[in-house]
Amino acid sequence: MSETDARPGALRPTRQRRAITEALARAHDFQSAQEIHDSLRRSGDKVGLATVYRTLQAMAETGDVDVRHNPAGEATYRQCSDSHHHHLVCRSCGRTVEITGSAVERWAHAVADEHGFTEVSHTVELVGLCAECSARR
Known part of the structure; x- marks a missing residue:
């Protein structure tokens, strides 16, 4: 700012x-x-x-x-980008990556449409192991 x-x-x-x-x-x-x-x-x-x-x-x-x-x-x-995004988070070390993509958006809108919802917002956080933490296991 x-x-x-x-x-x-x-x-x-x-x-x-x-x-x-x-x-x-x-x-x-x-x-x-x-x-x-x-x-x-x-x-x-x-x-x-x-x-x-x-x-x-x-x-x-x-x-x-x-x-x-x-x-x-x-x-x-x-501080993240100003555009709509989600996060991929390593459950071991906490490393976080911003992810964008229309697949999540398409899925969210399809689910909302299926159930008759409008003006839907969403938050998605994917949790897994990053490459470094996976290699240490």
């Missing part, structure tokens, strides 16, 4: 929000609020943990970050 972002619901670009956005940009996978807070502390940014939690929740509400819950139920966050 740029400082001049005038989207409805866009968040005000505070110093803390910029620091959190930069920490998310450096991360390759979903991160918990605690992991993001630790990353900020290591880089010298003084942002309180409560601020990290509030900011991530606000960013999730505006669609600026994706949220998924790890097996323990903890919310984790990642």
Whole structure:
């Protein structure tokens, strides 16, 4: 999100929000609020943990970050592409890959049509083992 972002619901670009956005940009996978807070502390940014939690929740509400819950139920966050997508997640190491594709969309619409539903939205998360974790087994 740029400082001049005038989207409805866009968040005000505070110093803390910029620091959190930069920490998310450096991360390759979903991160918990605690992991993001630790990353900020290591880089010298003084942002309180409560601020990290509030900011991530606000960013999730505006669609600026994706949220998924790890097996323990903890919310984790990642900056993803702006386009509609889903995630492929390694159940062992947590590696996450964005996936797009019309097959999921076609299937979701076909199921909705079959049952007479309209204005359907969906979230799909595929869970398996990545190549590295499979090779270690």
